Amino acid sequence: MKRLILAAVAACAMVAVAAPVSVEAWGNTGHRLIGMAAARGLPDDVPAFLRTPAAAAEIGELAREPDRWKGAGQPHDRERDTAHFVDMDDNGHIMSAAGPSIDALPNLKSEYDAALIAAGLDVNDAGYLPYAMLDGWQQLVRDFAYWRVLTAQAGREVDPAKRAWYLQDLQRREALILRDAGVLAHYVGDGSQPHHTTIHYNGWDRNTPNPDAFTTSRQTHGNFEGAFTGRVARMETIEAGMTAFDPNADIKPRIAAYLRTTLGQVRPFYELEKSGAFVVDSADAAAPGGRFVNARLSAGASELRDLITLAWRGSASVSIGWPAVKVAEVEAGTADPWLAMYGED
Numbered sequence: 001m002k003r004l005i006l007a008a009v010a011a012c013a014m015v016a017v018a019a020p021v022s023v024e025a026w027g028n029t030g031h032r033l034i035g036m037a038a039a040r041g042l043p044d045d046v047p048a049f050l051r052t053p054a055a056a057a058e059i060g061e062l063a064r065e066p067d068r069w070k071g072a073g074q075p076h077d078r079e080r081d082t083a084h085f086v087d088m089d090d091n092g093h094i095m096s097a098a099g100p101s102i103d104a105l106p107n108l109k110s111e112y113d114a115a116l117i118a119a120g121l122d123v124n125d126a127g128y129l130p131y132a133m134l135d136g137w138q139q140l141v142r143d144f145a146y147w148r149v150l151t152a153q154a155g156r157e158v159d160p161a162k163r164a165w166y167l168q169d170l171q172r173r174e175a176l177i178l179r180d181a182g183v184l185a186h187y188v189g190d191g192s193q194p195h196h197t198t199i200h201y202n203g204w205d206r207n208t209p210n211p212d213a214f215t216t217s218r219q220t221h222g223n224f225e226g227a228f229t230g231r232v233a234r235m236e237t238i239e240a241g242m243t244a245f246d247p248n249a250d251i252k253p254r255i256a257a258y259l260r261t262t263l264g265q266v267r268p269f270y271e272l273e274k275s276g277a278f279v280v281d282s283a284d285a286a287a288p289g290g291r292f293v294n295a296r297l298s299a300g301a302s303e304l305r306d307l308i309t310l311a312w313r314g315s316a317s318v319s320i321g322w323p324a325v326k327v328a329e330v331e332a333g334t335a336d337p338w339l340a341m342y343g344e345d
Contacts, residue, residue, distance in 0.1 A: 026189055027226040028064055029233050030297055034192070035063035035185035037238045037297070038304035043245065046312050047147065049174055050181070062182020063189060082124055083132035083187065085196040088263050089208075095121045095199065102256045102263075105130055129191055133255050136184035137307050143177045144315035145327050149341065152331045162338060169341070185304050191258060192300030194265045195221045204270060214270040224269075224278050231283035232290035233297055241298030242305070249310050258303050265296065 026034070039056035049055060069080055087095055092102045098119040106112050109131045113123045150173055154166035195201045202221040204214040248254050269292065272278065277289030284290050319326045321340025329335035 026193055026297070026300075027230055029230040030193075030225065030293075030300075031063040031067070031186055031189050032060040033233055033235055033238055034060075034189040034297055034300040034304060035182060036060035037235060037242065037301035038185065038188075038308065039181075040239065041242060041301065041305045043309055046309055047144075047151075050177065050308075055178060058178050059182045059185055062179055063185035065179075065182055066186040078124065082127045083129060084190045085127035085201065086129040086259060087125065087127055087199045087201060088197055088259075089199055090263075090266075092260050092263060094126050095119075099126065102130070102260055103253070105252070105256065107252075127196075129187060129196065130252075130255050130259060132187045133184070133191060133307075134252060136180065136187055137251055137255075137311055139180050140177070140184055140308065140311040141315050141318065142320070143173060143180055144312050145318050145320045146341075147173050147177060148315060148327050149320060149325070149330045149337050152333075153337055153341075156333065162342075165342060181308055184307065188304040188307060189297075189300045191255075192262055192296050192303070193225055194262055194269045194296070195225065197259050197263045198266045200266055200270070212270070212274070215273055220273065223280060224273075227280045228278050228283055228289065229293050229297075231280065232285040232293050234285050234294060237285065237294040238297045238301055241295055242302045243298075245309065246302075246306050247310075249314060251307075251310070258299075262296075262299070265292075268292070 036056045036059065039050065039059045042051050044051075066080065066084065070077060086102070088102055089096055089099075091097070093099045094102065094116065096119075099121050100106070100112065100115045100119075106115060109128055112128065112131065116123050116126050147170070150166050150170040154163055154170060157163040157166055190196045199205045199208065200214075202218050203216040204210050206216050210216070246254075272289055272292055275288075276282075277287065277292070279289075285294065316327055316331070321337060322343075323340055325335050325337045325340040330337045
């Protein structure tokens, strides 16, 4: 709750003294570019409909969607707003040394909440970004699994009515894949923004030692990811900075490692901020602050590209529908998925 109240206060203060500045992670520009760069970098084995310029643009737009959900009221906002961040201390523990380590999170979010409560920590202050990322990835695996079955069966179905239904459902599934890839893009993008992984999320935490006299300004977060990022983010720089595909498919520890890497950029951010690297009026993509922004956006785009690819590849080995049918058997032509797909009730 504290994080969200402070963000709102900072936003109001900025409106009073300057043009409006977004306080969502990366603002519109950063989230769009992460989604687009990831889609443009997908390998050839990913379905072709996802590798078009139109699909890249759509994922980029939909990457903004979780920020646009805000303001619906309760319980909608409380359940979703805390998905955008996870506040770790400098050693990778959630909130404090008493909290669980990012490297040893429980499998279920309910267990995570219970561990925080047992440690005397506020669940809403902590955030649950790792679970939002994992949930988004698992949803995409399901989407791709259904896409595989629909594509395979539509190509061989001899019943005209059934074939028509498969083709219509395939269109629905492709729209869902774009939407769910965009939602995943948002949370992966959040995870590349250092402020979304730390207790120092809007100025250095005033309740912790600050021997380097880093800023404690409550405008730090919004100024950086909104106006400054909007001026220095460059698609060509982001794409040039993307890393090679990482095939590690152990998703839960992979997400933890990704967020820990971002946490490692918190101190470099504050050192750059102290040097004046993020002054909006002098924003320069080639200067240290601009390079920092584009490197973080590259990290988000790289991870998103990899997670989408791994979701696609992982979808070949699962079962879908009820009664359950194996995707591999449908693709091989040894199982008829009609009842699993259309239903028999």
